Structure formats: C-alpha cells, structure tokens
Amino acid sequence: MKIYHNQSLKPYNTFGIAARCRQLIEIENEQEVPLLFEQKIFDSSYLIIGGGSNMLFTQDFDGTVICFRTKGIKKVAETEEHVWIEVAAGEEWADFVSFCIKNQYYGVENLVGIPGLVGSCPVQNIGAYSVEVKDVINQVYGYRIPTGEPFVLHHDDCQFAYRHSIFKSTLKGKCLISRVQFQLSKKEHYTITYQGLIEELKTRNCAITLANVSDAILTVRNRKLPDISKIGSAGSFFQNPVIEESQYEDLKVKFPQLITFPQNEGKVKLAAGQLIELSGMKGVREGDVGVYPNQALVIVNYGNATGKEVQIFYQKVQKKVAEMFGITIVPEVNIY
Ligand SMILES: Cc1cc2nc3c(=O)[nH]c(=O)nc-3n(C[C@H](O)[C@H](O)[C@H](O)COP(=O)(O)OP(=O)(O)OC[C@H]3O[C@@H](n4cnc5c(N)ncnc54)[C@H](O)[C@@H]3O)c2cc1C
Structure with a gap:
C-alpha cells in the first residue's frame, strides 16, 4: 500500500x-x-x-x-465453448482486451481503446460499437463500505442498463470493487453492426479476425476521439437522452434530421452529440475548454483549464441544447 x-x-x-x-x-x-x-x-x-x-x-x-493498483488476470474455468477469466480491479482495461485478443477469446474486442481500469468497467457498464461490458460480466467481487464485508454480485444482481449499474445507484460509493469475472466465448463470433465499423472493414478488405476487428475499431475511434496523452478529456461527456415518443414527434417536425436509437415502447433515444452540434457548440472553444471539433459529445481541456471552468462550460452546452430542443442532457462523467 x-x-x-x-x-x-x-x-x-x-x-x-x-x-x-x-x-x-x-x-x-x-x-x-x-x-x-x-x-x-x-x-x-x-x-x-x-x-x-x-x-x-x-x-x-x-x-x-x-x-x-492490484494486478492479475486468471483463467478460473473453461468449457469447449466458454472461458471464465477473473481480473483484478487494478488491471488496465486495455491490457485485459489485449489478453483476450491474443488468446482468441471473443466478446470484448469492440470495447478496445476504452481507457480506465477493469474495476471501473461494471460501474457505468462501459459500451461501444453495439457491445456493453454487461454482455460478458459474470460476477463482480468486492467489499461493502463501511462494514468491510466481502460480496459477490452475479450479473443479474448488478442492475445493468445503458451506462448504468447498481454501482452507480444503490451501491454508489458504498463498495470497493476488487475483481471482475468475465465469461468469454471461445467460438468465433463478432458484433459488426455499427455502420462506421462496417465501412472501415470494407475499405480494408481484410479477413474478419479478432485482431483485424479491434484494429479497425481503434482506427474509427481515433478519428473521432482525442488522444488523452495530448488533450485532456473524459470521453463522451453527456449521456444520450431518452425522451417520450410524443416529444420526439413534436421535435421531428422542426428537426427531421434527428438521429434515433431503438428503445422500449413509448421512448426514443436521441444522439446527444447531434443535439450539441445542431445547437452550434461543436468545435466552440473558450480559453482552454472546448467541445472537440471531431466529436461534439466530447469536452476537452486544451491545457490548463480548471475543473470550475470545465463545469461552467458544460453547463453552457446544456443550456444551449435545452433552449433549442427542450431537453436537458445529463453528464455521463462523474462530477466532484
Ligand atoms: C478518450 C475516452 C474515451 C472513452 N470511451 C468510452 C467508451 O467508448 N465507452 C464507455 O463506456 N466509456 C468511455 N470512456 C469513459 C471511461 O473510460 C470509462 O467509463 C471507464 O470505465 C472509466 O474507468 P476508470 O478506471 O478511469 O474509472 P474512474 O473514472 O476512475 O471511475 C469511474 C467511476 O467508477 C468508480 N470506481 C472506480 N473504480 C472503482 C472500484 N474499484 N470500486 C468501486 N468503484 C470504483 C469511481 O468512484 C467513479 O464513480 C472514455 C473515456 C475517455 C477519456
């Protein structure tokens, strides 16, 4: 320690x-x-x-x-079809993804390039390119605060949803996640549904393999997202808002170009990035804070912005979107 x-x-x-x-x-x-x-x-x-x-x-x-900062990636069980891997919370997510690709374990390749540690991946149920980490999490181990009592939460108890889990609600700040157990597939299968990924793979005209798919995803990501070794950011700053279908019907009259994602009955999910772009904030910079020119969902620190400056700026973005669409976009990022 x-x-x-x-x-x-x-x-x-x-x-x-x-x-x-x-x-x-x-x-x-x-x-x-x-x-x-x-x-x-x-x-x-x-x-x-x-x-x-x-x-x-x-x-x-x-x-x-x-x-x-704990380390360890361990195979704990295996069948002909699946493998169960237990990973310490302090392992870099990137290292775990590389481990899976190297060993031909399928399931996390679309989540390549997401920064952070394995212990955090269940918290907001990280997701990208039509895959969420909930699809491969079997159980989560940790300790309850303040008692120190160890716990194991099975997948079904984690209340996973879009960028959400029990660790962001009832257990927020009330547990230490120490390990995550993943169930991965040994049988070849891919999730290639995202249009940008389909196009990138077509352009490459390459064989569909774990290595090629993850490499294509990295290329697509790098086009849109800042390199955090050069520009400060926390990735997508806002969640995509989910609104009532009736509200969407009204909005559609004025903004027929709005992108939607399928939801349960009666609800429509919109693209927060598009709302920010239409509000005129894409690429806007004030001092060292700005909306990233390549991806409106990302707020960046170009150098020495303070947290307060970022806060004032993101609230301005929220206001612009609310004024135009009557929708409050909510941060995905944890604010302290
Ligand atoms: C450039 C960039 C791209 C990104 N792309 C994506 C993306 O495609 N998809 C996506 O979903 N996210 C993305 N993110 C967001 C982020 O990488 C993920 O949310 C990631 O899982 C956060 O990991 P972290 O270790 O940095 O967590 P932190 O930011 O350190 O913590 C996140 C939350 O988890 C809690 N927490 C962390 N560790 C533990 C623990 N051991 N026990 C209990 N609670 C804990 C913290 O208290 C906090 O509430 C991106 C971020 C950046 C900067």
Whole structure:
C-alpha cells in the first residue's frame, strides 16, 4: 500500500485537472483492503478512483482518494465453448482486451481503446460499437463500505442498463470493487453492426479476425476521439437522452434530421452529440475548454483549464441544447 499526502490529482484524471486531495492511497494487493477498514478510512470523506477517465474534479478533495493498483488476470474455468477469466480491479482495461485478443477469446474486442481500469468497467457498464461490458460480466467481487464485508454480485444482481449499474445507484460509493469475472466465448463470433465499423472493414478488405476487428475499431475511434496523452478529456461527456415518443414527434417536425436509437415502447433515444452540434457548440472553444471539433459529445481541456471552468462550460452546452430542443442532457462523467 502506498500513501501520499496533499497529493495532486492531475496524474490521476485524464481530464488533466490540477485538483489536490488530502490523502491518496494506492492499494497494490487485495489483502491490504481490510487495513482500510481497520484504519477507519471510510469514517471521513473518501473517493474511489480507477484510471480517472470518467471524472471531473471541480474542486480540491478534502479527504482520502483510494485507487486500486492490484494486478492479475486468471483463467478460473473453461468449457469447449466458454472461458471464465477473473481480473483484478487494478488491471488496465486495455491490457485485459489485449489478453483476450491474443488468446482468441471473443466478446470484448469492440470495447478496445476504452481507457480506465477493469474495476471501473461494471460501474457505468462501459459500451461501444453495439457491445456493453454487461454482455460478458459474470460476477463482480468486492467489499461493502463501511462494514468491510466481502460480496459477490452475479450479473443479474448488478442492475445493468445503458451506462448504468447498481454501482452507480444503490451501491454508489458504498463498495470497493476488487475483481471482475468475465465469461468469454471461445467460438468465433463478432458484433459488426455499427455502420462506421462496417465501412472501415470494407475499405480494408481484410479477413474478419479478432485482431483485424479491434484494429479497425481503434482506427474509427481515433478519428473521432482525442488522444488523452495530448488533450485532456473524459470521453463522451453527456449521456444520450431518452425522451417520450410524443416529444420526439413534436421535435421531428422542426428537426427531421434527428438521429434515433431503438428503445422500449413509448421512448426514443436521441444522439446527444447531434443535439450539441445542431445547437452550434461543436468545435466552440473558450480559453482552454472546448467541445472537440471531431466529436461534439466530447469536452476537452486544451491545457490548463480548471475543473470550475470545465463545469461552467458544460453547463453552457446544456443550456444551449435545452433552449433549442427542450431537453436537458445529463453528464455521463462523474462530477466532484
Ligand atoms: C478518450 C475516452 C474515451 C472513452 N470511451 C468510452 C467508451 O467508448 N465507452 C464507455 O463506456 N466509456 C468511455 N470512456 C469513459 C471511461 O473510460 C470509462 O467509463 C471507464 O470505465 C472509466 O474507468 P476508470 O478506471 O478511469 O474509472 P474512474 O473514472 O476512475 O471511475 C469511474 C467511476 O467508477 C468508480 N470506481 C472506480 N473504480 C472503482 C472500484 N474499484 N470500486 C468501486 N468503484 C470504483 C469511481 O468512484 C467513479 O464513480 C472514455 C473515456 C475517455 C477519456
């Protein structure tokens, strides 16, 4: 376990916000977790972070930040069709995806290129290119706060939904996720439904393999998303709004170009990026904050923006969209 005092959080969040915290603890081994409870860390303010790629710090954090840095990718069971892999919370998501591609395990290739750690992937049920991580999560292991009691939550108990899970509702801030168990397929199968991916694979005229599909996805992603080693960002800043069909029917008259995604009866999901673009905010920059010119859903920090500046800016984007469409777009990013 490593402990730092009055620590800058700049290296701990991909937005590159220079907030500070009172104390930061890096857990390097799962056996250290009970120490957090013995030392009563959860009796005062605390925050759990992974790779900090879905966070916006709008101020300093006067408390303890806890980060998992535990490692381990282990095969725990196997049949002819499936394999079950248990992964420590501190593993980089990217390393796990590479492991699966190398071993010809199918299921996470469409999620290649998503930053962050494995321990965070169930929290917002990460998703991309028609796949969500819930499709491959079998169970999630962790410890309840404040008791320290270990738990195992099976897939069906995680309440997974679009960018949502129990870890974002009832268990938000009330548990430490220590490991995730995935069920992957050993039988060749792909999810190639996203138009941009279909076109990229067509252009390449290559064989459909795990390596080629994930490489094509990286190309498609890189066209639209900023390189976080150069420009600060937390990826898609807003969730796609889901509205009543009746509201959509009214909007359609004025904005026939609106993109929709199929939903349950009576509801329509719109593309937040398109709403931002139509509101005129795509590519707009104010100081060091802006809407990324290649993807309107992404808010970026071009250098030294403060969290407060990002907050004022994203609220302006919300206002513009609300004025034009009567829809409040909600951040997907966790704001502190
Ligand atoms: C360029 C870019 C592209 C992105 N693309 C996508 C995308 O395509 N799809 C997508 O879904 N997301 C995307 N994201 C968002 C982000 O990468 C994911 O949400 C990712 O899972 C966050 O992982 P993290 O480790 O950085 O989590 P953090 O941002 O550190 O934490 C996220 C949340 O999880 C909680 N948490 C983290 N670890 C634990 C733990 N061990 N126990 C309990 N709670 C925990 C935190 O408290 C916080 O609430 C993108 C982000 C960026 C910057």
